[in-house]
Amino acid sequence: MKLAIYQMEVQAGVPDENRKKVQHWLREVAVKHRPDVAVLPEMWTTGYALPDLEEIADDEFGETLTFLKPLAKEYKMDIIAGSIAVKTKGGIVNRALTISKKGELIHTYDKIHLVPMLDEPRYLVGGKEKVTTYDLHGTTMGSLICYDLRFPEISRTLALQGAKVIVVMGEWPAARREQWDALLRARAIENQCFIVAAGAVGGHNGTNYSGHSTVISPWGKIIELADAEKEETLIANIDLTEVNEFRTAVPTFESREPSLY
Numbered sequence: 703m704k705l706a707i708y709q710m711e712v713q714a715g716v717p718d719e720n721r722k723k724v725q726h727w728l729r730e731v732a733v734k735h736r737p738d739v740a741v742l743p744e745m746w747t748t749g750y751a752l753p754d755l756e757e758i759a760d761d762e763f764g765e766t767l768t769f770l771k772p773l774a775k776e777y778k779m780d781i782i783a784g785s786i787a788v789k790t791k792g793g794i795v796n797r798a799l800t801i802s803k804k805g806e807l808i809h810t811y812d813k814i815h816l817v818p819m820l821d822e823p824r825y826l827v828g829g830k831e832k833v834t835t836y837d838l839h840g841t842t843m844g845s846l847i848c849y850d851l852r853f854p855e856i857s858r859t860l861a862l863q864g865a866k867v868i869v870v871m872g873e874w875p876a877a878r879r880e881q882w883d884a885l886l887r888a889r890a891i892e893n894q895c896f897i898v899a900a901g902a903v904g905g906h907n908g909t910n911y912s913g914h915s916t917v918i919s920p921w922g923k924i925i926e927l928a929d930a931e932k933e934e935t936l937i938a939n940i941d942l943t944e945v946n947e948f949r950t951a952v953p954t955f956e957s958r959e960p961s962l963y
């Protein structure tokens with residue numbers, strides 16, 4: 703599976719500008735690299751302009767989906783479209799979207815754990831649906847969003863549902879970059895799966911973002927790592943047979959004793 707990951711500098715509060723930027727990026731990676739899957743970071747339309755979300759968040763099935771679906775089809779590329787703020791009947795959610803190369807929305811996930819440190823609980827409502835996996839190119843995948851990374855149960859649940867690749871979209875603060883690095887690597891090793899992380903750079907409201915988008919193998923090997931401060935595109939080819947290889951070499955899923963803990 704060939705992946706293109708956009709470590710993006712999101713301009714907070716201006717979705718149209720960010721959509722233009724993503725349109726340009728998708729075209730460029732499609733022409734230059736022909737990836738199977740493109741991956742975007744967290745809250746890439748609005749950034750953390752949380753007080754403005756009532757005005758600038760998408761409606762359900764709104765602008766961003768209308769904009770991305772034809773691009774996925776035109777470039778014959780699945781798009782794991784990071785996450786965006788979406789207005790729902792119950793409030794605004796931080797929603798991850800996956801669009802197939804046929805231009806169909808095949809999966810959504812609403813961020814369950816809202817970040818107190820970035821004031822998310824004041825402006826957003828947490829997801830209430832159980833996590834689920836989805837299939838791309840015959841591979842079972844899962845998505846989670848930034849702060850979710852601190853809750854190992856969520857990636858474990860996705861792995862138990864069969865995920866061989868877990869995608870993490872983030873706008874993780876630079877002040878805790880070492881934790882981002884360590885948690886991503888731990889999630890790969892303990893779940894014996896690939897971790898694909900799309901992060902952001904730049905900053906907003908006094909918070910700088912950590913960069914360090916990355917692709918990590920089930921063995922914990924860093925296959926690709928982006929800069930801490932600059933926008934960057936990571937291109938990675940992942941060999942999915944490594945998942946079963948590592949699961950055979952170190953059979954932790956068979957050694958589990960969940961009835962005892």
Ligand SMILES: NC(=O)CCC(=O)C(=O)O
Binds near residue numbers: 819847848873875
């Ligand atoms: N956008 C986020 O979820 C940031 C998470 C964070 O700041 C942390 O876990 O630390």
